[in-house]
Amino acid sequence: MNFRTPAVRLGLLPAGIALALSPTFASAQEAAAGTTDLDRISVTGSRIRGANMETQQPILTMTRESLEKQGFSNVADVLNNLTSAGSPAISRSDSLSSGENVGGYYVDIRNLGAQRTLVLMNGKRLGATTAGYQDLSQIPMAAVERIEILKDGASSIYGSDAIAGVVNVITRKNFDGGEASVRVGQYGNGDGDEQQYSMLLGASSERGSLTLAAEYSKQDPVWAKDRWYSRDGGRGPNSVAGDGSPITQNGSWCNPLQVNCSDSKTAVWKTLNQGGNPNNPNDYHVLTEDEYVNSNEQMSLLTGVERKSLYINGTYDFTDRISLNTDVLYNERNTFQQIAGYPYQSGASNINTPMSADSVFNPTNVNGVGGQEIQFRRRLWEVPRTTDSQLKTLRFAPTVSGYFEVADKTFDWDVGALWNRNESIKTQRGDMSLIGSEQALGASFINAAGVAQCGTAANPIALGDCRPWNPLLPYGVAGQGSLADPDLQDLLFPTFTTRGVTKTTSFTANLSGSIVTLPAGDLGFAVGVEHRNEEGSYVPDAFAQSGKSTGLGQKPTQGEYDLNEVYLELNVPILADMAFAKELTLNVASRYSDYSNFGGTTNSKFGLTWRPMDELLVRGTYAEGFRAPTISDLYGGLSSSFERYTDPCAVGVSGSVAGNAACLAGGAPANYVQLGQGNVPCSTTPCQSGDQFVSGANPNLSPETSKSKTVGLVWSPRWVQGLDISLDWYRYEISDMIIEDSVDRILRDCYVLGNAGRCGSVTRAADGHISAITYGTANLGKMETEGYDLGIKYRLPELAIGQFSIDWQTSYLSKYDEANQNSAGDSIMIGKVGQDALFRVRSNLGVNWAMGDFGVNYTARYYSGLNEPCIEIGCTDPDRIAYGETAPLRKTGSNTFHDLQVSWKAPWDATIAVGANNVFDHKGPLMYSQQNSSFAYYGGFDIGRFLYMKYTQRF
Structure with missing residues (x-):
């Protein structure tokens, strides 16, 4: 068996571990690439062009074929259903979210945050918001050839943001012919209609090619009143979204x-x-x-989305050794969200x-x-609050590349540039002047x-x-x-327009090849330089800035920075073709980055590949990483929000210090009960404030830093043809995380720990409730996470009844700790596995059957149970003690969603497919903590059975 070819073979699996993880399954979504000619082809995670680089790191490759077998219509949904992906950042269920990033589609590898996963398009950065979010909706699905996901730190190769991993979307080129596709679908409830139309045209010659992809897609909104978990509103007078609010429309x-x-x-x-x-x-x-009032009657449950995309790729060979590759992308995305009248x-x-x-x-x-x-x-029921968010992306990325030979050694080079411009326009109505x-x-x-x-x-x-x-x-x-x-509405409800622009400009030069031939093989190298400039602004409507409306107050964000970087990567073969050392290779990389705003930083990575026998590979990496503060982190204007918090000066809440000297001095009476919206006593905490709190940026922030380690085994037993088994262990430690200095942290420092210097930003009204508080960002965070990725891929021998293949991918989260302080002021790491949408186990099982022109693809997506804090509602462990404090829990069970697609290749060179996501209409549990959602339901779960039909015609 050729051990080098599969792109993702991640380890030897002891039978005991397989049994322990038997509830978890994997899918074709994380399928490895098959045998590929990698002669001078780049692989994500390395700048050295070589045939074996893809085996040194945990890389997943999703091919065009595997993407077409799924029931998802955009890149973000595909990636968010990977078992290694965290909860979707600002999901379509976050109706109450506001700001520049709302409306985008993001991916979060390892639950480390979407800003810590670097997204590339053909090896170059995707444009980002001023807060560093990279919107995957910019990439039309019709243009995607494959997606490579590196689940490891890679700042030494790509620079900032590559802490959790790297997603590299490779687009189609050298296409000859034509292809048209249409997809329509809707939920079994009769809503959420989806339509998608795409066209791919291409022509090629001996010296060049031109490929054009155009796509239009639209997904209608789904309303909260039309789903079982949101139609009846909240659970009392102080829940957040369907809040049963005493502030009625009457x-x-x-x-x-x-x-x-x-x-x-x-x-x-x-x-x-x-x-x-x-x-x-x-x-x-x-x-x-x-x-x-049941405000959910006016709330959108899933935002509506409309996208128009045009992608052009052109290649031209100036000579046999010098080529031009150019990408041009235009994308226009519109999203619509509605929440109840103010x-x-x-x-x-x-x-x-x-x-x-x-x-x-x-x-x-x-x-x-x-x-x-x-x-x-x-x-203000007559005028619900609506937001139309438009994003226009224009991207131009030319690269001239080639190779030359010196002393029988081949050297590859490329010089490239990137101009990416994102322009956002948000139009809002429903806030009163x-x-x-x-x-x-x-x-x-x-x-x-x-x-x-x-x-x-x-x-x-x-x-x-x-x-x-x-x-x-x-x-x-x-x-x-x-x-x-209508005349009164015209006078009281202005239309607010917020505009934002971000620009990324970069110039790169890279050289790779072999320096010398060692006894064990060629010593490969890559060296390169990059200059990049990031510029961004987000300017709210002047009326909104004035604070003279019921809307959340915002101030402009505007700034820019530039950087220069240089890197060196070496791939050193140590042993080859020896007993217990068929291969032993060391990979070393280091990158120096010089930023105009905070200075320099150096980050390195070490990787080791050992193959003791042809069918077994052992690999490990150690990587340093960093995330530079974004334009929003450094230069963001003040903004306001209605925060959820627990007041330690209130009686009847966890960790209460009601009546102590600090609380009394701050204006909270000894018998004070925390008040929420409408100044009504909170029935549960954390409870949402009825007053706006103000937060802002910090120009003195330093970069986040990280250390990551991985160890993996890849086993392809020679006696079972077509079977690949893999296991990877990972661990991340992130320090100096840029986080908001939260309301809860300030209140704990002030009233519980007695730090008077932290009390100055807190203002209390005459009745004791907090009427105002101001806070900002700081390098205060720390995180540690650890887990395992298990993969089994088996392609059975072809049988009389057809060809079967199985993909089973599982991610097991053993640790996810964040820094915090207990009531005694001790700094501790609080474990969060099983809470805050941090699933202990996520697993996908994919089974594919093909016979002649017919095919069936089945996927089971498994999520382990979650816990949430609780006080009164459904507490399964009300007497739980955690970190020295009472911390009652509510536990929910596991959930599995099943997808099915049936396809037929028609004689007229067409493919017809029908399918259903969540075919059995499984319903997840109520989650009162509203994890990744504005409703009592996890925002990453299916909200019903989704039926679709897809027709593709090639010509």
């Missing part, structure tokens, strides 16, 4: 003539009786939980727009005599025509400039001041 107010409305414990909120007179204070009743609270610190005592709609203003200013709450609402809630009167008008009879304001608003008029009830009035 409006409510607190009568200051009867109670103290500023005291959350005594305030009484009333809403209008059905058919009642909104101007009669006696026509209101106390708001009950039965009248709380929960307007007139007394919130960021709003502060009470209804004027002289408003004609004020219930205390009887017969225009004048009343008292009142506070009110109203969900506070300037407009202050006017609309101010003094008003009934004019001679019987129409409500702003101002006074003596000093009126023209209707074109202002219209009175009655927030106490329920949704769907007609009347003056109704928010359903």
Whole structure:
């Protein structure tokens, strides 16, 4: 057996380990490449062009053939279903997410974060946002030839961001002919319609080729009201997305003539009786939980996506030894998301727009005599908050390459450039202008025509400039001041436009070859230089920047940096064709990077390949890595958000220190109960704030650093033809991680640990709740993770009933620890395996059958169970103690989703395929912690059975 050819053979599998991991399965998604002529072909993870480099590191290759057998229509979905992939960053289920990165598709290898997985297209970086996210939706599926995934650190080869691994998408070229494809599908619920059309055309000659790929795809949104786990809203008055909010679309107010409305414990909120007179204070009743709004009725569960792509590849041979390869890509992506109308609270610190005592709609203003200013709450149900996100990508990547010979040695060289420009435009509507609402809630009167008008009879304001608003008029009830009035909506709801641009410019030069022939083989080398410039800006609408709206406040992000890099890689054969040493090879690489913003850093990597016999290979690597701070990390403007946190000064929460000196000095009474949205006591924690908290960037950040180790075995037993078994162990340690200095960390340092210097950014209202807090980013994080990858691939001998092949890939996460502090102030590493969507085991089993023109592909995707913190709801381990503190858990079971595709190759050179993802319509468990989702369900799970049909015509 030729041991060198399979691209992914990862280790000898003891039978005991196989039995221990028997619930986990692998799929063709992580199939290794077959036999390939690798003469002077680059392999991801090395700059040395050679026939054996792909065996030295854990690399997965997904071919065009394996991609077409899957039920996924874009690169991101394919990658996120790898067992080694972590939870999707900003998934389509994160409806409440906001900012520049929303709408993109990202991949996260090893759960180390999408920003720590480097994405390449034909060996060159993909354009990124100012926060360093690389959007895979830029790459049309029709243009993909194969995808190579290096599951190991590679900063010594590629520089920053290659901490967890590298994804290299190789596009199609030298194509001759034509191919057209159409794919349509929808969920079994009758929604989420998908359509995709693509065309591939190519022509080639003796000296060059031209390949063109065009693609259009559209996926309709899915609504929360149409799924079992989200249609009924939340679990109480303080859940996050379907929040059963006391801020209803029917409006409510607190009568200051009867109670103290500023005291959350005594305030009484009333809403209008059905058919009642909104101007009669006696026509209101106390708001009950039965009248709380289910905001999920207006929420999108999955965002809608539309993409248009055009990719062109051209090659030309100037001579037999000098060639030009050029990539041009244009992509336009539009995403749509909707969340419920804003929960307007007139007394919130960021709003502060009470209804004027002289408003004609004020219930205390009887017969225009004048009343008292009142506070009110109203969900702006008539105008849901919508965001249209458009991203335009233009990419040009020319490379001139060639080779020459000196003293019977062949040397390969290339000189290349990259210009990548991403332009984003976000259009948002649904947040109210506070300037407009202050006017609309101010003094008003009934004019001679019987129409409500702003101002006074003596000093009126023209209707074109202002219209009175009655927030106490329920949704769907007609009347003056109704928010359903289009003219009033035009005055109160502006359209916000946010623009962003990122540019990547790089120039590279590389040389590789063989220096000298040693007894065990050629000593290979690669050396190269790179200059790169990163530039980016993200500028929110001027109105949004002013803070004069109900939207989250944002400030512009703008900056740039450049860097120069040089690297050297050596591949040293030590032994060959000896007893117990058919091959022993050392690979060494080092890269020096000089950044204009923080200085220089050197990162190295060492790899060892040992083949004691022809059918067994042992390999290991040790790699240093780094991630440079992004433009957003360094130069990002201030932004605000409604954070979820646990207040240690509140009674009844885990780790409570209610009533201690620091809490009392900070303004939290001894009997304080944490308040959430609407200043209603939280029933569970962490609980979402009803006030906006402010966060920002840090220009003094230093790079993150990492160390990674892998050890792998690859076994291809000669007595079982077609069987490859592999096992890899990995370990990562990341230090100086750039993280937000979280609300929980600040509160713990201030109130639990007694660090008075950390209290200055915390502001509490008179009732004790935190009304404002400011925090930023810092190099405070640390992470350690460890695990195993198991792979079994077996192609059975061809039988009378057809050809069978099996792919079984499993990832086992044995450790995932993050740095934190316990209540005593001790620095500890907290284990998170099984929580926060960190599955202990992910496994895919793929079985493929082919006979003649027919084929069937079956895949089972397995996820082990998860845990989540809990206080009241379904706690399976309420008395659990972790790290010296009470930490009750709720445990959920494992889940398996099954996919099936049936295909037929028609005589007219076409392929017809029908299939279903989640063919048995399996439903995952409720996850109240809303992991990777804005709903009580894990954002990476299937949300129903998805049926599709695909037709491909070649000509």
